[in-house]
Amino acid sequence: MQLIRMFSVLFLAIGGLACGQPLVHDEHEVVVRDSVKLKIAPGPSDPQIQFAPLPSAVDSVAIDPTLGYFVGNLGGGVYWVTDGSYNNMFMVSTHGVIVVDAPPTIGHKLLYAIGNTTRLPVTHLVYSHLHADHIGGASLFNASHPTIIAHAETRNRLATLSPLDPLRPLPNVTFEGDYTVSVGNQTLELSYHGPNHTPGNLFMYAPAQRVAVLVDVIFPGWAPFTELGVADFVPGLIAAHDVLLTFDFDVFVAGHVAQLGTKHDVLQQKKYIEDLRDSCASALNGDMTDAIGPTVAANPGNVWATPKALFRVAAQICADNTTSRWLGVLGAVDVFAFENAYRMVNSLLIEYDVPGPFSVA
Template sequence: MPTVPRWASAAAVASSVAAALLVTCSTSAFAHDTCKAPGCAAGEGYHGMPEIATIGARTGKYMDIPEAAKGPAIDAAKGYRLQQLGRGLYMVTENVYQAMFLVHDRGVILADVPPPLAAFLPQAIREVTDKPVTHIVYSHAHIDHIGAAGDFVANLAKKPVIVAHEETKAILARAKDPKRPLPTLTFRDKHILEVGGQRLQLSYHGNGHEPGNIFIHAPEQRTLMVVDLIFPGWMPWRRLALAQDVPGYFAQVERIKSLDFDWLVSGHVARVGSKADVLAQHEFLLDLKAAAGKALQTTPLAEGMDPRDKSNPWAVFDHYIDRVAAQCVNTLTPKWAPRLAAFDVYIWDQCFTMEQSLRLD
């Protein structure tokens, strides 16, 4: 694992801090060029600074979305799109969020109830069947994927069975959120949900996003639903989709890569995914890890710093990490900027996250 260079000698932290520091920075577009007070932004970036705007800097025009990342258009009159993935299995999306439902002999199993889809899900299901929703499966506890479950269940004549991992139930019990009703059926490692001639295989593989995030596999339909891990055609959401365990995130992408399926419902973006999308994201992650690792090993500590700041270890390390991330961004941009939608939006996030994981995990 890459190691961080050590300071040549232990730096003493300043023994006192000024009781008050009046900083008069211009709020104009020229603030970076005119402000010389301590704490203000320098007038120039680091050597070899990427052209892609850093976190906190305003972007004038984001990169165009590659055609391969786009999905079929949404019917404006409906507001959503329904796609059949196999016998009785459908994905619903408004081209940002995705849910999935499986029709069985006696009703419907719904996987996730994202608030942006809440108004569309009843109509989408009625397009296919008038059978009742008998089960709801939670992919995980995050409100953006199940935060409409409370209202959805309240409008049903009969309460469905809500299935989730036991970690998800623990998180929701702590949250006490009526928008996310507690599961009524939980499992630890695996659960087979077999109802009315249809089958879903539910499994848990650890904390790759947050505790309780499960795999939902429809084997007959050759479809896998895993939310917030793979983003078909797109850069993952910031900080590797807010992964709580970065090595766990990498391990789960490896796990998905090894499975046999044709369709991937990822919970986000405008289209379903494929094995090719998983392979592409896996390749990007390996490149990200290699780029951050090399930058950690080859970036000199404190190079170019104001000598007066070298007694401030926080400042020395911030200066180092920023330059590591910049090198990582520069390394990845030529190959991946044309291939991944929103590369420029979150590449700085990914490089900062990766260098931190390599140093600390």
């Protein structure tokens, strides 16, 4: 629980970027900057870390400090809740409430948000995926005995925990492909399109309200959190952008950052991650002999020293090049630039088969 609180604090403290105003665009045009001078953020040993200022693309809602949370009405009985770092959604029907996720950082505030909106009980709880930072507050709904719904892979992974986590009760309804939650006059469509952030991570869509939900993949207005949102399978993460764009939505609810998104945000992040991928592939295929030479020479016989140096140099080159083009377009591009590039470098090596210096001799 302490780790979750630290994670939330870290998320709230993310710095960001901006060099002037973002360029003008329409919904289907994605633009990046290509001439911003970048200085990678200092390391953890520095006494003070100063990141670039946030651009106007970061438009977080104001959180009432007394309440500690914000509830937004998306229309048609759909609401989203945020504590400034974590988000979730609930739907009020004529017969009960459907809740999507229960982040422990929001915790009991989620009960207040729902209770101040309706007197109807929570009858259904949907797990977006297995991670505790998004469903670790699920046990708060035990009193109403909701039907808990998740992808089969989510249940399988939760069931491997020993002992079972009482804060994340096992779902009692699972599915493999698609599943429709129907309660009273509300409908929420769940679908699975393969692993991305995690195996079992769901696409969720409220067709009547044209609201889409996908957790830990898209970060509206912001660059992705560290290691591409701690992505389990980067090719699936990248493909998820195109899958999400097939849904006919006006509003997008993300798992993090205190702002809603649109299709433009999905297109913008897709462009950023593709740029990151291409930049890291270029770095891997470049000549890094001189850059890693001193590390190799200083560690004779240490078989881990060479790949460590190579991964670090390739990631830094990729981070520098990509961030210089996106500083001022997405929030906090400089904060996790290296970590995101490092994850992409490793994905290219083992998931995409871009072997670089590890090619067949």
